[in-house]
Amino acid sequence: MFNVETYKGTRDDQYELVKKQLKALIEDEPNRIANLSNASSLLNQFLDRVNWVGFYLLEENELVLGPFQGLPACVRIPLGRGVCGTxxxxxxxxxxxxxxxxxxxxACDAASRSEIVVPMIKDGQLIGVLDIDSPETxxxxxxxxxxxxxxxxxLVNQI
Structure with a gap:
């Protein structure tokens, strides 16, 4: 069973712990949706001052909403459009x-002010993006x- 540890130390130390926790969550689980769901939940619990954490997965040349934590979101995003598409x-x-x-x-959530989007690349191919929004600039x-x-x-290495 997964054990939540307290995040202490520097931000680098805290991130190291959350990456260790991710490995423990997904190491024996082959299901992509289960792993993405737990990853979004883990980040949502770990990160402060965020209002949306989730994934968009590439399907037929567009990004489609995947597992997430937060308010309902845009379902489809064309490649090259918005922060995720870019x-x-x-x-x-x-x-x-x-x-x-x-x-x-x-603008899926009018409260979002800043954002980070990380592409998910496996064997040189885009499979989706991790999207995180914050209500703070x-x-x-x-x-x-x-x-x-x-x-x-x-995460990509496991899914």
Whole structure:
């Protein structure tokens, strides 16, 4: 059974623990939906000042809503559109300090002010994105980017 540990120490230490917890959650589970569901729940519990954590999965050249924690969300996002579509098209993490300043931002939740989207790439192919929103501007930084990319890589290796 999964044991929640207290997040202490530096932000790097805390992220190391959450990555360790992810590995424990998914190591023996082959089901993609179960693993994505637990990963979104784990991040939602770990991260403070966020209002949405979830996944969009690539299906027939568009992103389709997958497991998430938060308010109901946009179901389909075209590649290249909004923050998620841009991260998916470019296959690069997009960190947005203020979503209202991002050209073409898709507002699924009007309360969201900043966002980070990490592409999920397996064997060189895009399979989806991890999307995290915050009701605060400038919520995410390079520490978040580094560790969320590593978190996503751990997850992608299992699914």
């Amino acid at each position: 991260a998916a098209s470019d296959k690069k993490t997009v960190l947005v300090e203020d979503v209202h300043a991002f050209p073409g931002h898709i 400038n919520r995410f930084d390079e520490v978040d980017k580094k560790h969320l990319e590593e978190f996503t890589a751990i």
